[in-house]
Structures are given as structure tokens and as C-alpha cells.
Amino acid sequence: MGRPTVLLLLLTFLTPGAAIRVPPAMKALSSLRWSTSFTSRGTVAKKYSINYIEQKVNHFGFDADETFKQRYLIADEYWKKNGGSILFYTGNEGDITWFCNNTGFMWDVAAQLKAMLVFAEHRYYGESLPFGNKSFTDSRHLDFLTSEQALADFAVLIKHLKKTIPGAKNQPVIAIGGSYGGMLAAWFRMKYPHIVVGALAASAPIWHFGNLVPCGVFMEIVTKDFKRSGPNCSETIRSSWDAINRFARTGAGLRWLSESLGLCTALTNTQDVQNLKAWISETWINLAMVDYPYESDFLQPLPAWPIKVVCQYLKNPSVSDAQLLQNIFQALNVYYNYSGQANCLNISETTTSSLGTQGWSYQACTEMVMPFCTNGIDDMFEPHSWNLREFSEDCFKQWGVRPRPAWIITMYGGKNISSHTNIIFSNGELDPWSGGGVTKDITDTLVAITIPEGAHHLDLRARNAFDPTTVLLARSLEVRHMKQWIRDFYANQRKKH
């Protein structure tokens, strides 16, 4: 595959957070292990139990009857058996403890909703590997990594919890998720409305498939974020690609690039240069996703409004190539070396290891076929068109499978979802994923909440003194809807008896 597709294959969702987790306390409590974790502020303890459920590897076939252990976390400090609720995080492409620690919103609202918090790990991520360390060896072992299987896991898990936890049986369950997890939350409500009374789908680009939205919308929003964060910022980045290309023509230029940037491994050929540009592009993308209004320590520590900080180095697109690239490199250091502790930069890494990049790469090659493109005009990147045929070839080479780009729309309805109810779609306008999200109300009970100053699911993060008013408003609307769903559930239950 040409680099553009590789670049886009690497594109995974990010669910940045502000928590550092200390090792589990390992205090045995019945059959559960308890794990305590602390946020970076060191003050709010998150206490949850770590649990496992045996799940069928294949819910949709009976030939293989194997099971695997799916991990899930439960926090019930604020749960009330009388009139309470269950908030169920539909885990996405990563370690569930990481999502648990980075979805402070659920912890913040637990008391007022008298809610038990459940965080369910997505199969093939974290510890929930259907075939252990063989899970990614080939397409046969990967055959059960689909959104449908993940939703079935969630459904089976909730039925299990209701059956086994005294007091849980007659309580409403609300699905909550962000990013791909937000898509899962929405789809879970659509497909299993008998199991969850509603869903909060934060930053869920459920329309980033097929022709539902233009393929360029994602990178245009990334570009806008840089444009608004400093004069000439996006123009400087747009100019940088040709500057790199010009340096890359000679061995001396490659050496200069490697040294100026402090790369761990020197660039030696054209492919390396393509990788460098892909890595830089992903950095800008990641910054757009985590452009939060306060200091956060996702992956590497970042300052508040990190794009503004980055853009301070990117004010002039008209300087010499060398000067421009040195400015770019300083900007990159904001993302990769804010703490000043990196000795060199590794262009094969952009995100936390808590995210399962292998798994997501497979999912992107099968069901989650999201078209991306750039034209260099409406965005600040080198032009790349979306080429499904090439993408398919690359997927076949990498995983031995071919994408089915129409399937997700057939399965989950595309834009034709108005017959469903009780789903909140929240999106931050700074978040490039909002381009594929639902940003207008569809019906009275399929509502869109937009957060002008929000990046990738800011609303799901723990409350913060620097939260903009718009995210406070969004959260309070979300809680209002959830309370309504809970009231409706109990009212219906009373009607039955």
C-alpha cells in the first residue's frame, strides 16, 4: 500500500485521559480482586473490582463451543438497590482499566444516579483475548473480532449481572461509550433495546462509513483546529511537506532531518520519509483530538490547549526550508517531549500502548472501513485520495481478509436510524471525529449535543476547574436525559404491577 493508506490504517481512535493507575492492591474480597487507582491529582480514589465472565468465542455459530474470559470492572460505592441504575461502559479498542480511569464522567454522576458502574472490556483488547497470545496470529484466530460479537458479549454480560447480583435484576441499564465505544453504545441500544434503556454515545462517528459523509471532513476539522489556534499555523504545516520532500532528495538532507528532529533511528530511504510524514500527520491529528482546555497527561504530558502551544512555533510559512522544519520539530516536541525527558523520538509510535493497535487495524480492514482523504486545499496535508481497491489489497496482505465497506451501513442503518429511541450523540466541535458524528437532533429521543470548545469526548472526562461552560451544559443535559430514561423505566415497571 502507498503511504496514504498506511497512514489512514494507523488511524485509531484515541481516548486520552488524565489518570495514573497504581498497581492493584490485590486485596481479596470474596472472589473479586479490588483495584484502587488514583487520578493525577492524587485525590480521587477509584475503587473497582476486577471480574471475569466466560463468553462464547462465537455467539453466531455453534461448531466451535470454546469460551474465553472477558474482563469487566465494577464500582458500586454509590449504587443503590432501591431506585438505582447501572451505567455500562461499552469498552472499545483498548485496556478496559485505561477507559475506566479515563471516563471520570461516570464516576462524577454515579452518586446522583445511584448507579453501579460497569466497565466491560472489548474482546481482543486488554486481557480479554479469545485465544490468548495466539489471538492475532492469523485471520482464523481473528475471525471473532467484530462489533456484533462485542455487542453480544455485552448483552450476555448484562444478563449475567442481573441474574447474579442481588438487587440488579429490576434496574435500568444505560450504555455509555466514547469514540468507537460510543458507536458501540449507540449500536447496542439500537440492537438490544430490551437490555439497555438508552445510550450516551460520545464522539461516535457512526456515519464515517461509505458515502455518508465526505471523506475529507476529518482532516478538514484537524486543519481548522490549527487554523483557529494561531496565525499562519495551518499554512506553516501545509508548507512543511514540500520542505521535507526537498530535504529528502539527498543523503545529506536525510541526515539533517534525522538529526534536527532527534530521531532514534536515522532516515535512510524514501519509505522512511513517507513514514516520517505519516508520523507527523498523526501527531497533528492526535493533537486535534486531545486539544483539551487544561493540562492533561495522556501518553505524554500535554499543556492546556496544546495546539495553541504548538502553533506558537508555527507562525511563519515563508521562512527557509531549514527554519520551517526546525519550527515544525519544536512543535512536535510539545507533543512528544513536554516533560523534557525524551532522549530521541521514535516515529513508529504515536499513541498509548493501552490502545490495541493490532486489533483496530484488523477491524478497520474488515467492518470499520472509514474512508479518509485529503486534497491539500481544504486541509493542510498532502493530497491523498481514498482508494478502496488499494486499501483492500493492503488489508489482504496484512491480515488475509478483505474489507466489506457496505456491511456496517446494512447492519446499523447508516443515516436511516430514526425509528430508534433514547440515544444521545455528543460531539465536540474541535474533534475531527465529529465530522462523522450525529450533530443534529434526529427525533425527540435521538438527540445531538454539540460542545463548541470540546475535543474528543471531553464530556466523558472527569470534571475539571477549567472545563468550558459548554461542556458543563452538555453534561447536565446528558444527566437530565439519563434521569428521564431511569424515571420512564421505573414508571413502566410500576404500570406492569
Added chain:
Amino acid sequence: MGRPTVLLLLLTFLTPGAAIRVPPAMKALSSLRWSTSFTSRGTVAKKYSINYIEQKVNHFGFDADETFKQRYLIADEYWKKNGGSILFYTGNEGDITWFCNNTGFMWDVAAQLKAMLVFAEHRYYGESLPFGNKSFTDSRHLDFLTSEQALADFAVLIKHLKKTIPGAKNQPVIAIGGSYGGMLAAWFRMKYPHIVVGALAASAPIWHFGNLVPCGVFMEIVTKDFKRSGPNCSETIRSSWDAINRFARTGAGLRWLSESLGLCTALTNTQDVQNLKAWISETWINLAMVDYPYESDFLQPLPAWPIKVVCQYLKNPSVSDAQLLQNIFQALNVYYNYSGQANCLNISETTTSSLGTQGWSYQACTEMVMPFCTNGIDDMFEPHSWNLREFSEDCFKQWGVRPRPAWIITMYGGKNISSHTNIIFSNGELDPWSGGGVTKDITDTLVAITIPEGAHHLDLRARNAFDPTTVLLARSLEVRHMKQWIRDFYANQRKKH
């Protein structure tokens, strides 16, 4: 497995009909073959095209990328591109041409709904065999025989039709099915509401799973049908089992049984006697399903109200064993030899070969786990309890798979389906499957229609001069709902533009 379970394993749905199909006319018309068939009355011609679509063998996994040809029939004589609709029969466990010819209701309403009729064959039945004649060889080849895969086939097919048939794109599709096909129609609307605007689920026992209804309800309704059809009728049948058992104790008794009944193969051992009783039980069950108010020629020709005819032979439970059994055998002959052409009776057959008994046996052993039981008191059968463990063992022996009795409820919601809309559940009160059906309105748009004089989906059959008023009323209500769905669809469409 003990016979009771075998008996129940054999229990398949029946979709009896009144049509004799002449061989296809084979007149080529573009790429379609046209097939013309005639009802028994010889007057109403059914003209449809036979078509095939390439479907993924596995919609829910990407390792195997094979496809197979799914057959579907289209009749568009009454279809209008302007303001029309598409009635989509969600094929069940048999040859789709048989269902097509036995769902006269769709043909009868096509003109007033300006409807295209589509009949989609269920995978693993009729010609739609994913692995040709290897489809049933082992659990590996059978792994893709599930309701979820079948629904996915339907969804993909409808998307394909809308894309390829000019004028179909912006038309509402209504799912229609009877029996297991009715379950599929209801589930299709629940899971793919973006693809069908509503569903008519006729005689669909969607609650005949787990503990949703008592396991004895089915056989109780069979018994009631015989009780109401003649004095002492059900009591006579109840007495017959012990009479058979007493005869079966000796070789002479076995010979007498075999000869008196005119069996093709003589009974020689206890297992044969169990098989005989299972076969007789199934005959009574089948009669309860096809107890139609007019002469019909399903399997074997049957008189109007066949149970009444049968019961004329079963008026006295207190005669000698020999006399009682001779009466039973005369009654059986109503079902097996109404035309007088059978030379002997074969106890390994009870239903038309158009039904795929192998496929249904596998489905009953995996997803479609329907508990049945008898107690000999509330019903006229020998007592048999429902034994899941034993059932599971037998399934494993027969197919190498084990049933997952909770799965269907987890997947499709059990009794908790009130968030769905636009489904008509119709049931005949004579139909034993009505015990597992929805017979009371759930909401304004999830409505139940009951037909007091109706057997198994009488409403889906072609109109007949002897139709009781209640089925005429049911059909007119069904049409009224369907017209409303169509109107709503077009009103919404206008609103969008």
C-alpha cells in the same frame, strides 16, 4: 435420546398450502426464468421470476470469504413504481417456491398495495445451500445456519433490490412471514427497522423459548382442538397409548398392530413402538395445525375441518383395545389416505418433503430450543417432561453441537420488546403454536390479532369462499396497518424533501 425428545426434535413448523405447481415454463426473459404455477382451483396463475443473489456464507466473520447463491422469487404484476410498496416474504425452513405458492394472502393484496412481491429463500433450505450437497455433512458446514445469518441475507438482498431495480429505491418494504418465517419477519423489523417499515408475523411463536410460556401449552392446545371437534375425541386418543403399549408386549400384538394399520414396515421391537407413537402424536399435531375450514391439499388431500372428520371415528374410549386401535387407525387414514391411494403407511414421514427437516433439526438443536412437555392430564398424550440435559446430549450425538437455550431471548428480547414498533402478531386460536405467540397488544404499534376459528397462519392463505368471518376481519386489519405504514413512510419522505 428417549423417544419423547425424538418426537419433539421432529417437530417442525408446517406451512400447509393448497397449490399444485406445474413445472416452470422456462421462458427466458432477460436473465430471469419465469415460472408459472396454478392453484388447485386451476384458475389463478402465479407468475414470478426466479432469481439468485451471491451472499456471503458468513456475514459475521471475515476469514472465510466464500459466497453462495440465495434464491428469491419476484412477482411484480401489480407493482407500481409510483406510490407502490414491496412485500417481502422472510423465507423459512423449506423450499421458497412452496411458501410462495402457499402464501396466497400476499397475492390477494398485491393490487391494492401496488406491491412487488419478493419471496426470499432461507439459507440451507430449498436450493439455497451454502455448500451444495455438503451443506449438512457436519457441524462445520452447518455453522452458518442461524437466524442471524438469515436476517443478514434478507437485509443484503433488500439493499441489492433497491439498488438494482429502477423505482424500488424509495419504496417501503414490509416483512411478511408465517410460523418460523413469522418469527423472522418480527425479528427482522426489530433488528433492521431501517430496512423494513413493519412486519406481519403470522403464527410466530416468538415466546416458545426458555420459561417464557409453560412447556405444556402447545400440546394442551392440540388436545383442545380434538376436544372441541367431537365428543370423547381427545379421551379416546388419550386411551390409545396404553392400548398400544398392551399390544406391544407380545410378538403377536406387534404383528396385529402392523397389519391393522397397514404399515409399510412391520414393528419388531420397543423402539419401533416408540416410533409408532411419536408418529401418531405428530399426526394429531399436524392435524391441529392444518385444521382449516375448507378442503385443502397439503401433503395429502384433507377434508374441510379435518379434525371433525377424524373425531367421527373417535367417539368411544371405553371399547376393547383392538376396537379402539382400529378406530384410531381409521382416524389416521383421514390424514394419510384421504384420497384412498396409499398402499401402506410409512411411519418415518409425516410432512411434505418441501420442508427441510434436517435443517430444522439442526436449528432446534442450536438456537431454536423450544421446550415441549406433556402431563397426560391437561393434554391427551403420554406424559413426558422437558429434559434439557438429555436434549443437549442427543443434539451433540446427532449434530456435534449443543443447544444454547438462553441465546434467542438474549438476542431478540423475550417478552421485553415494547420499544419496537410496527409489528402485527396474528395467531389462530386453533393453532398449537399460538401458545408461544403474542396474543395481546403490547403497544399501539405492536398489535396482536387473534382468529378464533384459525389454525396455523390461516390468514396468510389465499382467500376462500369458506373462510370464517374472523379471518376476513384479521386480513382487513392487517391490510389497514400495512397501508398506514406505507402512508407514514411516504409522509416522512415528503417531509425530508
